[in-house]
Amino acid sequence: MKIRVDENLCQGHGRCYSLAPELLSSDDEGFVTLKGSSMDVPAGMESAARQACNACPEDAITLED
């Protein structure tokens, strides 16, 4: 599973890294550090990835299998 954060849609609501701190972290401005990029979801963190994806009001996060 891959998790991707759209560069243009992400506005720093912070829902993703608040709900899945083991998976995602934030930068100085409060944006998720994964903004504009993607990464493999480590084994066992799929649920956290789904929670993060389900929480973004901008629909900036997508999951790919």
Place this chain on the structure above:
Amino acid sequence: MSDTETKGGCPVVHIDYRQNRTAHETYANLNEVREMAPILWNETEPTAYWMVTRYDEVREALQRPDVFTNDVVSALGDPDSHIRLLPQNLNPPEHVWYRHVVNPWFSPGSLSRIEGYARQRCIELIEELRPRGGVDLTVEFALQFPTEVFLHLLGLPPSDGYKLLPAVEGVFRGFFGGPPEEMARDVATIKDYFAAVVDDRLVNPGDVKTDFVSYLLQSTVNGEPLPPEDVLVLCLTILLAGMDTTRSATGYIFEHLARNPEHRQMLIDSPDKIPAAVEEFVRLYSLVYQDGRYVAEDVEFHGCPMRKGDIVWLGLAQANRDPRKFDRPDEFVIDRESNKHLGFAAGAHRCLGAHLARMELVMVLEEWLARIPSFTLATDEPLTERGGQLMLHSVPLAWEV
């Protein structure tokens, strides 16, 4: 209102949202209007506007700043007498430059610096209240706590809140149709306060990590220092945003918990659910129930012919209770799988203070419920709410000591 009255194929209503109402009547009305149509025309005073009422369309408009600009930020009140707000009234690219300046100050990392102070004050204020057996939340604790935290975050004396609050309340009255001369006077009071701070920091620069005005004076926008007038307007805007909303949110949350002991008990039994509860409260009791926008070019928006110069209401509270997006939309549901509410809006103008608001509201619930777990509303009289931007005027609580 006539069933057959339409504009551009959309139903026409005549509703003045600046009026005060009985508590929760606004949400009932907003729901009703949303279910009439996804877009309506509100022929009202002082300015008519389009109302976009459903989640998908509201979010789409928030994500299209090229068409729906921030030259107007509220559909209510007279657009000609709106005061300039920063960065709220800006559009890209300027808006992005200004947000880069202020975002770090309001990020979760930055807020961790003041978390200790905030929690200490929260506990002290609650401990002072506890032996009294009652309080009118809106006029005391819910007002004091966010004000002190906010001013402390900016590096200003928390006691200055008592000077600024009457002016802040006056500006809100002005936003929603009060006399423009009074609003101008209240804006001047706030700007004079910050002008004195700016004058001082120009001669005695403070620590840019703890003194917001010093930080702004040393910041640049697109390579240029911020003009002092912009520093004043930024401070005014952020003050207005910070001092009213958290207070109002606290009022609605406690009124809900006073009436719903089972929700209260759940949070006492499982304090780890408090953050999710706060998100659900922000969804359910959205205070900024509309975000205004200016139509920058003619656009057909979901079948509705909007003209350049039109004003648009983006119904944030209507979106948050849209049954198309949220199951059981008018209920407090702690375990939603997805809660993508628009209580802090969306798009580039999403609430700068969202992280601060969450921190404060979570903290208030944690510390209050640990000390005053059981309380009721101390009146049988119906509560009332302010028009324009919701606030319960009075939330009298009582508990056993």
